[in-house]
Amino acid sequence: MELLSVRDLNVGFFIEEKFALAVRDVSFSVKKGETLCIVGESGCGKTVTSLSILRLIPPNGRIVKGNIHFKEKDLTRLSEEQMRDIRGKEISMIFQEPLTSLNPVFTIKDQIAEAIIVHENVLKQEITDRCITLLKEVGIPEPEKRLYDYPHQLSGGQRQRVMIAIALACNPSLIIADEPTTALDVTVQAQILNLFKELQERYKISLLYITHDLSVVAQIADKVCVMYSGIIVEEGSVENIFYRPAHPYTRGLLDSLPKRAHKKQKLKSIPGVVPDLLSRPKGCPFYPRCSLTKQVCIEKIPNFKELEDGHRVRCHILG
Amino acid sequence: MFPFIVRSIIQKTITLFFISIISFSVIHLAPGEPSQINPMNPRFTPELIKRFRSQFHLDKPLYMQYLIFYKDLFSGKLCSWKDGRPVLRKIWERFLNSLPLFIVGTLLTWTLSFPIGIHSAIKRGGVFDKTATFFAYFFISIPGFFFAYVLIIFVVNTFHVPVIGMKTFGFSSDSLHMIMDRIWHMLIPSVLSATGGIAILSRYVRSQMLEVEAQDYIRTARAKGVPEDEVHYKHALRNALLPFITMFGLVIPGLIGGSVIIESIFSWPGIGRMAYEAILSRDYPVVITLNFISAVLVLIGTFISDLLYMVADPRIRL
Numbered sequence: 304m305e306l307l308s309v310r311d312l313n314v315g316f317f318i319e320e321k322f323a324l325a326v327r328d329v330s331f332s333v334k335k336g337e338t339l340c341i342v343g344e345s346g347c348g349k350t351v352t353s354l355s356i357l358r359l360i361p362p363n364g365r366i367v368k369g370n371i372h373f374k375e376k377d378l379t380r381l382s383e384e385q386m387r388d389i390r391g392k393e394i395s396m397i398f399q400e401p402l403t404s405l406n407p408v409f410t411i412k413d414q415i416a417e418a419i420i421v422h423e424n425v426l427k428q429e430i431t432d433r434c435i436t437l438l439k440e441v442g443i444p445e446p447e448k449r450l451y452d453y454p455h456q457l458s459g460g461q462r463q464r465v466m467i468a469i470a471l472a473c474n475p476s477l478i479i480a481d482e483p484t485t486a487l488d489v490t491v492q493a494q495i496l497n498l499f500k501e502l503q504e505r506y507k508i509s510l511l512y513i514t515h516d517l518s519v520v521a522q523i524a525d526k527v528c529v530m531y532s533g534i535i536v537e538e539g540s541v542e543n544i545f546y547r548p549a550h551p552y553t554r555g556l557l558d559s560l561p562k563r564a565h566k567k568q569k570l571k572s573i574p575g576v577v578p579d580l581l582s583r584p585k586g587c588p589f590y591p592r593c594s595l596t597k598q599v600c601i602e603k604i605p606n607f608k609e610l611e612d613g614h615r616v617r618c619h620i621l622g
Numbered sequence: 623m624f625p626f627i628v629r630s631i632i633q634k635t636i637t638l639f640f641i642s643i644i645s646f647s648v649i650h651l652a653p654g655e656p657s658q659i660n661p662m663n664p665r666f667t668p669e670l671i672k673r674f675r676s677q678f679h680l681d682k683p684l685y686m687q688y689l690i691f692y693k694d695l696f697s698g699k700l701c702s703w704k705d706g707r708p709v710l711r712k713i714w715e716r717f718l719n720s721l722p723l724f725i726v727g728t729l730l731t732w733t734l735s736f737p738i739g740i741h742s743a744i745k746r747g748g749v750f751d752k753t754a755t756f757f758a759y760f761f762i763s764i765p766g767f768f769f770a771y772v773l774i775i776f777v778v779n780t781f782h783v784p785v786i787g788m789k790t791f792g793f794s795s796d797s798l799h800m801i802m803d804r805i806w807h808m809l810i811p812s813v814l815s816a817t818g819g820i821a822i823l824s825r826y827v828r829s830q831m832l833e834v835e836a837q838d839y840i841r842t843a844r845a846k847g848v849p850e851d852e853v854h855y856k857h858a859l860r861n862a863l864l865p866f867i868t869m870f871g872l873v874i875p876g877l878i879g880g881s882v883i884i885e886s887i888f889s890w891p892g893i894g895r896m897a898y899e900a901i902l903s904r905d906y907p908v909v910i911t912l913n914f915i916s917a918v919l920v921l922i923g924t925f926i927s928d929l930l931y932m933v934a935d936p937r938i939r940l
Contacts, residue, residue, distance in 0.1 A: 407935075
């Protein structure tokens with residue numbers, strides 16, 4: 304049973320009077336209790352994809368094509384008001400920058416309570432209790448005291464925990480986490496990832512996890528979508544992606560991971576940069592950086608090829 | 623909080639001491655002194671000049687003049703050199719005349735700028751925003767004196783009411799008519815002093831609001847499912863208002879400033895005109911006292927805005 308299924312999503316932006324597609328024909332689905340990771344370099348469209356699900360893309364952006372089905376509803380067709388009932392209640396979102404994602408002039412309690420008050424009719428005392436429970440759940444020590452702190456009094460990791468508490472406030476069935484650990488240091492990152500896993504096991508929440516960090520993917524994902532320049536180039540289970548990567552870009556990403564065994568070796572990298580939104584190549588977006596490029600790559604975008612069950616790749620040459 | 627208040631008062635007193643020295647020296651650095659205002663006047667004999675100079679202590683060394691001046695000021699004995707009336711009483715009378723203009727002008731400015739600026743920012747690029755932007759630049763660029771004459775012609779021709787001065791000279795009637803007369807006279811000068819302020823302040827509000835609306839926590843609020851109105855007026859506005867606390871503190875010195883241009887055009891016997899005339903006639907006591915009072919008000923204004931910041935912004939603990 305699929306909880307969220309995105310079909311042929313196309314999202315574009317008006318930039319300098321031109322319209323450019325940031326996300327092209329993206330399709331994926333998340334089952335109940337499952338974790339899907341979307342991986343890619345910055346600028347590949349992963350954040351835009353995640354924001355489109357909650358219809359929170361900036362005003363100059365448009366969802367031009369595609370459906371987003373969530374629990375039998377098509378989110379692209381809902382009114383703004385119906386969308387508000389879904390945001391924070393059915394689907395919550397956690398953002399990249401815990402330092403700036405909380406409003407500096409309101410207390411932690413105000414901000415957690417708000418998420419509850421918007422969606423439910425609850426008594427004042429009950430709200431305080433629920434805020435305390437939530438803070439305990441995300442592992443904040445002395446929640447009764449922290450409740451009346453302002454964001455600037457907390458560390459980055461704690462702020463991200465508060466963000467998670469806000470996301471959990473109304474028992475959502477899906478949490479979208481957009482690089483939630485990128486701004487944190489590695490030890491805190493590990494703690495937060497463990498927290499995600501724990502909460503997911505306890506509440507059977509589905510997780511759509513956006514990241515550029517493959518080591519995070521290895522720790523948390525069930526399924527992985529690799530995005531490049533607005534399209535998904537490869538998708539499959541986490542084993543498929545790590546042990547049998549098919550797309551040259553995925554291979555490049557895995558090769559550029561530092562390995563502890565070969566300390567003296569120079570780190571590998573993929574030559575070139577992600578193409579600019581307004582000057583993307585016509586064919587396979589990866590061909591300018593690919594070592595296997597042939598004429599067909601330059602001419603058209605490859606279609607998906609099914610390699611094994613659930614493992615699909617968009618490449619003319621491989622697969 | 624208490625230590626902050628004590629520390630702040632001590633610091634501001636020290637600042638004030640240096641301001642008193644500077645404002646006193648500045649006026650003495652300027653060329654000309656009261657005894658030389660009209661050297662062509664045949665009645666101004668050298669003996670007379672000498673008498674003037676000794677009467678006003680101008681023949682003493684500067685530091686002595688400074689001491690005498692501030693001793694007189696604080697004991698209330700300081701008199702204008704022009705007409706011999708006590709300076710503080712002169713200023714107080716003029717202050718009362720300027721006060722209604724200041725209050726109405728400031729109220730108009732602050733109550734209108736915020737709705738205009740906020741609405742422009744929320745509906746960015748819309749008809750309201752474009753209209754507001756057009757008028758803002760129009761009123762910023764039009765010279766005040768020119769706009770004043772346009773307004774005078776318009777109001778006088780349309781409503782047939784006198785608008786120059788504080789009230790119609792020699793007009794006496796029942797109290798309602800008197801009040802209406804005063805209001806008509808106040809209308810143009812206060813609207814005029816407000817238009818420039820509204821034009822500038824509403825632009826500040828708009829850009830501040832736009833900046834805050836682009837912050838991450840606004841997106842967080844939306845992601846929580848908070849209705850748009852609350853996103854704007856609760857989450858964005860509280861943050862956008864913070865910088866205006868500083869500007870609000872700087873409104874207070876305007877109490878003593880007055881406006882030379884508006885008061886001159888409308889023959890309004892206000893404080894700005896008095897200051898201007900005092901400078902022309904080298905009436906040192908009036909000029910320096912006004913200078914000193916406005917310095918005190920600036921310090922009070924910054925002190926109040928510091929206190930307000932502590933209340934409004936949880937990040938600031940002084």
